[in-house]
Amino acid sequence: xxxxxTDPQKWAQVTKNMTTAVEQGRLPQGLxxxxxxxxxxxxxxxCLWEAQSVDTLKNFLDxxxxxxxxxxxFQIDTQAAFGLPExxxxxKAA
Numbered sequence: 001x002x003x004x005x006t007d008p009q010k011w012a013q014v015t016k017n018m019t020t021a022v023e024q025g026r027l028p029q030g031l032x033x034x035x036x037x038x039x040x041x042x043x044x045x046x047c048l049w050e051a052q053s054v055d056t057l058k059n060f061l062d063x064x065x066x067x068x069x070x071x072x073x074f075q076i077d078t079q080a081a082f083g084l085p086e087x088x089x090x091x092k093a094a
Contacts, residue, residue: 003071004043007069010067031049031051058071
């Protein structure tokens, strides 16, 4: 997910709440947060998730984020990607 942050104060609260939910294992079934990559300027962020579908993730995040950011969702082409967590685990095991 690519986020364009429109309300930095709301975004700070969203990320605080999301971090707590991830740490406490309170995400909806089928969603797994893998990476949070905030931009240094505070205007953009990217997140990597495992989800049953893009729609499942979109429904959850749009509700949680509200007007704090606009979000661009897309499914990763795992065959062309590199550096994904499971690929790194396989590389280290080899």
